[in-house]
Amino acid sequence: MKFWQKAYLYVILIFLIGFDIITYLSISKSYSLNMSEMYSVVENERYVIQSSLRARIADISPLYQELNAENLKMYVEPYGSYYKDQKIYMEVYLNDSLVYSDFPHTLIDRPELQIELGQKSTITRAVDGIPYYFITSYLGEPYSSVKFVYIKDIQDLSSFKSEMIRHAILSSIVVFTSLSVVLLAMLLKLTAPIRKLNQGAEEIAAGHYQKRVRIRSRDEIGELANSFNKMADSVENRIQRLSELIEARQLFINNLAHEMRTPLTAILGYSESLKYANLSDDERVKAIDYILSQSDRMKNMAGKLMDLVMLTHENICFEKIDLKTIITNVESSLSQKFIDKDIKIIKRFKESQILGDKDLIESLIQNIMGNAIHALPHGGRIEIETFEKEKVLVLSIKDNGIGMSESDLKKIFEPFYRTDKSRSRANGGAGLGLALCKQICDLQGALIDVTSELNKGTKFEVKFTTLPHLDDNPAK
Amino acid sequence: MANILVVEDEIAIADLISMNLKLVGHNAYQIHNGNEVMNYIETHYPDLVVLDIMLPGKDGFELMKEIEPLHIPVIFLTAKETLNDRIIGLRLGADDYMVKPFEVLELLARIETVLKRYRTSGNVFNLDNLDVHIDEHVVLLNNEQIELTTKEFQLLELLILNKNIALSREKILELVWGYDYIGETRTVDVHIQRLRKKLDLNDRIITVYKIGYRLEVPR
Numbered sequence: 038m039k040f041w042q043k044a045y046l047y048v049i050l051i052f053l054i055g056f057d058i059i060t061y062l063s064i065s066k067s068y069s070l071n072m073s074e075m076y077s078v079v080e081n082e083r084y085v086i087q088s089s090l091r092a093r094i095a096d097i098s099p100l101y102q103e104l105n106a107e108n109l110k111m112y113v114e115p116y117g118s119y120y121k122d123q124k125i126y127m128e129v130y131l132n133d134s135l136v137y138s139d140f141p142h143t144l145i146d147r148p149e150l151q152i153e154l155g156q157k158s159t160i161t162r163a164v165d166g167i168p169y170y171f172i173t174s175y176l177g178e179p180y181s182s183v184k185f186v187y188i189k190d191i192q193d194l195s196s197f198k199s200e201m202i203r204h205a206i207l208s209s210i211v212v213f214t215s216l217s218v219v220l221l222a223m224l225l226k227l228t229a230p231i232r233k234l235n236q237g238a239e240e241i242a243a244g245h246y247q248k249r250v251r252i253r254s255r256d257e258i259g260e261l262a263n264s265f266n267k268m269a270d271s272v273e274n275r276i277q278r279l280s281e282l283i284e285a286r287q288l289f290i291n292n293l294a295h296e297m298r299t300p301l302t303a304i305l306g307y308s309e310s311l312k313y314a315n316l317s318d319d320e321r322v323k324a325i326d327y328i329l330s331q332s333d334r335m336k337n338m339a340g341k342l343m344d345l346v347m348l349t350h351e352n353i354c355f356e357k358i359d360l361k362t363i364i365t366n367v368e369s370s371l372s373q374k375f376i377d378k379d380i381k382i383i384k385r386f387k388e389s390q391i392l393g394d395k396d397l398i399e400s401l402i403q404n405i406m407g408n409a410i411h412a413l414p415h416g417g418r419i420e421i422e423t424f425e426k427e428k429v430l431v432l433s434i435k436d437n438g439i440g441m442s443e444s445d446l447k448k449i450f451e452p453f454y455r456t457d458k459s460r461s462r463a464n465g466g467a468g469l470g471l472a473l474c475k476q477i478c479d480l481q482g483a484l485i486d487v488t489s490e491l492n493k494g495t496k497f498e499v500k501f502t503t504l505p506h507l508d509d510n511p512a513k
Numbered sequence: 514m515a516n517i518l519v520v521e522d523e524i525a526i527a528d529l530i531s532m533n534l535k536l537v538g539h540n541a542y543q544i545h546n547g548n549e550v551m552n553y554i555e556t557h558y559p560d561l562v563v564l565d566i567m568l569p570g571k572d573g574f575e576l577m578k579e580i581e582p583l584h585i586p587v588i589f590l591t592a593k594e595t596l597n598d599r600i601i602g603l604r605l606g607a608d609d610y611m612v613k614p615f616e617v618l619e620l621l622a623r624i625e626t627v628l629k630r631y632r633t634s635g636n637v638f639n640l641d642n643l644d645v646h647i648d649e650h651v652v653l654l655n656n657e658q659i660e661l662t663t664k665e666f667q668l669l670e671l672l673i674l675n676k677n678i679a680l681s682r683e684k685i686l687e688l689v690w691g692y693d694y695i696g697e698t699r700t701v702d703v704h705i706q707r708l709r710k711k712l713d714l715n716d717r718i719i720t721v722y723k724i725g726y727r728l729e730v731p732r
Contacts, residue, residue, distance in 0.1 A: 298592045302614035303525040309617055310529070313679035313721075314536050315729055324532070327525045 040231065041224040048220055053213060060205040068198045075194055076159075076170075082125070083172050083187040090116060090185065091176050106136045109183065113137040124190035132182045140188055149173045154181060161191065168195050230258045234265060246273040292453035296338060296468065300331035341469040344400070345452070348476050353394050357505050360389040360398070360423050360432055367402045374410050381418045388425040392503040393481050401477045404470040405434050405497045412438030412495060430501040437494040446489055450475040515560035515628050516540045520550050520576070521590070522568050526613075530563060530590075533617045534624075536677040538730065547571035551579055559585065561628060563620075564607075566591040566598070574605060581606040586627045590615065618675060618684070625674050638673050640730060643712055645673060652712065659711055664689060668704050672718065672728035681725040701726075 038046075093112050094104070113129045117139045120127065129137040130150070142164045149160040149171040157174040170191050176183040230252045237250035249269060252262035307324040310316060316324065368375070368382065375382065391398075409419050413436055422433040441449065448454045453468040478485040482502050489495040517534055521527040522545050531541035542559070544550050548570035554562070562580060564587050566573035573589060580587055588609040589602045602610045608627045611620060629636070629648075638645040644653040650666055652659045661669065667689045671680065680688075682698035690700070705726055709715045714728075721727050 295592045298613050299523050299526065303523070303529060305614055306526070306529040306533075306617055310533060310536075310678075313681075313724060313727070314533065315677040315679075315727060315732075316532075316536075317732075320532055323528065327528065331525055 039228075041221075041228045044224050045217075045220055049213070049217060052216060053209070056209060056212065057205075060209065064198070064201045064205060068201065071194060071197065075191065079170060079172070079187075079189050082189075086116060086120065086125075086127070086187065087174065087176065087185050091180065094176070094180055094183075104131060104180065104183065106131055106134070110137045124192075126188040126190075128186035128188070130184035130186070133184065149186065150184070152184075167192050230254060230262060234258070234262055237265065237269075241269055241272070246276050289452050292468075293342070296453055297335065300335045300338075303331045304328050304335075338469065341473060344473055345469065345476060348397070348473075348480060353397065353480055355392045355503065356395065358391060358393055358395050358398060360391060360402075360430075361386050363395065363399050363402060364421060367399060367406055370403070371406060371410065378410065378413060379416045380410065380413055381416075383418065383420045385420075385422045385424075387423060388430055389423040390505050391430050391501045392505055393483075393501065397477045397481065401474050401499070402432075402434070404474050405499075408470060409434060409436040409438065409495070412436055412440070414438065425504070428502070428504065430504055432499045432501070433496060434499075435494060435496040440491045440493050440495055441489040442491055446487060449487065450485075514538050514540070516542070516557070517624070518550075518553065518557075518559040518562045519543045520547070520562060520568065520573070521545065521565045523565075529617070530620065533621060533678070535732070537621055537675060538732075539624075545569075547573070547576055550576050554580060554583065554585065558583075560631070561585070561624060562587045563590050563624070564588070566593050566602070574601060577602070577605040577607060586631050588620075588623060588627060590620070618678070618680075621675060621678075640717060641713075643714070645669065647673070654712055661708075661711065665704055665708055665711075668701075669708055669712070672708075672726070676728045676730045677732065679721040679724045679727040685725065 090113065094109070097108070097112065109129060109131055113127065114137065117127050117137060121139050126140040127137070128135065128140060133150075144164065148162075149158050150173060152158045152173055152175075154175060155177075157172065160171045160173075161168060162171065163169070168191050170189045172187040172189075174185055175181050176185055233252060234250050237248055240248040246269070249266050250262050252259055304327075307328050311321065311324050311328075314320075364384070374380075406419065413419070418437050420433075420435040422431075422435075424431055449471050452472040454471075455468045475485060477483075478499060484500040484502075486498040486500070487495065488498075517539050519527050519530045519534070519541055521530065521543070524543075524545060527543040527545065531543055534541040542553070542557070544553055547568035550562075550571070553559075562585060564573045564576060564580075566589060568576075573591065577587060577589075586608045587606070588611060589607050590611045590613065591598070591602075592613045594612040599610045608630070609623050611623060632648075636647045638647060642655045644656075646652075647670060652661055652666070652669070668685065671685065671688055682701045685701045686698060705718060709718050717730070718726055718728055
């Protein structure tokens with residue numbers, strides 16, 4: 038059952054019970070008040086009648102000495118006929134035998150008559166469906182042999198009660214319906230935000246993570262809606278991050294599959310040719326060379342991939358290192374290439390101490406310098422600088438090579454992205470170098486920035502935040 | 514013998530295709546950048562283009578739109594393997610779509626099929642005193658017609674299409690007799706013997722040790 042239905046039922050139930058109890062009590066009270074008033078009125082009336090009857094008998098009886106049925110009947114008759122119009126009937130018994138009765142019904146059972154001398158009985162009972170009030174008493178000395186029964190029709194009074202009850206039921210129905218309408222409207226309005234919230238939750242559950250609930254009220258439901266929206270925000274954010282991650286991973290796998298496919302195709306094709314085809318000696322050498330170079334390319338790619346996969350926080354050690362020495366190492370390992378292309382290197386070192394993993398930083402610098410060499414024409418120039426600025430140690434590597442377009446700049450850190458695929462593939466690049474650099478920087482808590490202009494050159498800036506003389510160093 | 518343009522930015526693969534095309538007697542020319550393709554096609558009108566999709570410069574789909582009005586057959590050879598790419602490629606008017614990595618024999622067979630569809634004059638292969646009219650199924654030795662059974666002719670056609678390339682007995686069985694043929698590689702040996710005898714090809718159809726048979730043709 039819905040909340041509003043429950044609330045409706047409970048309120049209506051409690052209200053109706055309360056209303057009916059109160060109505061019943063007040064009707065009863067007013068009825069009993071009425072009754073007692075009626076009783077006293079009736080009692081007075083009876084007393085008046087009885088007294089005057091007795092007085093009349095007393096006036097006359099000394100003459101006759103003794104009462105008998107005839108004279109008693111004669112005395113009573115005028116009263117009887119007078120009060121009959123007022124629906125008051127009377128019976129008179131002399132020595133327990135009926136002398137006079139103007140009661141229109143035939144009575145068989147007479148409980149009201151069973152009284153001792155000097156007693157009085159009052160009984161209310163229905164005769165032929167009409168309620169009557171019976172008062173029976175003896176006339177008193179010296180006429181104690183005369184029993185007087187006063188009978189009053191109290192139909193009006195009891196119909197007053199049923200009228201009251203009918204009225205109460207009617208008003209209870211009216212109140213019930215109007216209350217129902219008001220209550221239902223109120224409950225529906227109060228619970229509308231809950232339904233809205235529920236609808237929102239269902240939509241979100243169905244995958245519409247951008248759905249928000251708009252509820253303006255400031256009550257608990259409004260607060261709930263606010264919290265709900267906050268929850269939806271964070272769910273949406275997380276889902277989005279997850280799906281971006283999955284997308285990036287999927288892209289990576291797709292790219293990887295594509296990158297593997299080319300050397301594989303070449304290796305398979307040339308091996309097949311070597312096995313089946315009638316090749317000349319030159320062609321044989323060429324095929325073998327290709328198999329070797331493509332295998333080498335796959336080996337290179339596998340190595341870089343392993344680096345990318347293995348780079349996690351767990352296996353990184355932070356030690357005090359000097360970029361000067363690392364750059365000198367990289368320079369000597371690339372020296373043959375510098376000589377081949379007649380590249381000039383300009384170095385300006387100021388502060389150069391950082392905390393970091395020596396091998397990773399070396400790999401980082403090697404990759405950036407390697408890219409610079411590829412981008413440089415014969416006789417180009419590389420400028421390397423280190424300096425500290427605002428608690429950050431900046432390593433800047435700048436070349437005056439071919440540069441990159443803006444659209445390339447956005448993508449160069451993506452795995453397998455190449456600015457010029459045929460050229461860098463010919464150079465044996467897997468397109469993973471800068472992706473690796475980015476990951477190294479992330480792990481080192483460093484930022485990597487690149488600015489470039491076509492045909493003017495490219496500048497890489499690595500900003501290390503892990504400096505040995507800073508105390509709030511996260512790496513420690 | 515056809516002039517075939519190979520558009521492929523991976524030089525290793527472009528060389529591989531060219532090498533095999535030359536083996537079976539075609540002329541191959543390579544282009545590694547999409548921007549240079551139309552210029553070549555409009556001046557040389559090759560018989561067929563083997564086209565990669567992901568290229569520096571104009572990509573394969575763009576090039577296809579420009580090649581289509583010239584009615585030069587195109588076979589896409591690409592790493593893009595999704596159904597959507599295949600549909601786009603074929604809708605643009607390509608004659609075939611192959612996905613890397615590919616088998617060289619399959620590429621040659623598909624090239625031959627497309628060339629056959631576009632060929633106007635009869636396709637005649639000759640070697641020494643032998644003339645084979647492939648489309649007409651007629652074989653002449655010293656200008657005398659030689660009767661060959663259907664299977665013998667199909668075997669001869671296969672050897673000619675893949676001249677200078679060795680074919681394993683299993684491959685021959687598969688391509689001539691069909692996948693579901695339950696036979697022995699012995700059947701292939703018997704048919705090869707018959708061809709050698711009937712067409713005087715003892716020195717031309719050579720047995721390659723541990724591999725199979727190869728029709729050797731001077732290059």
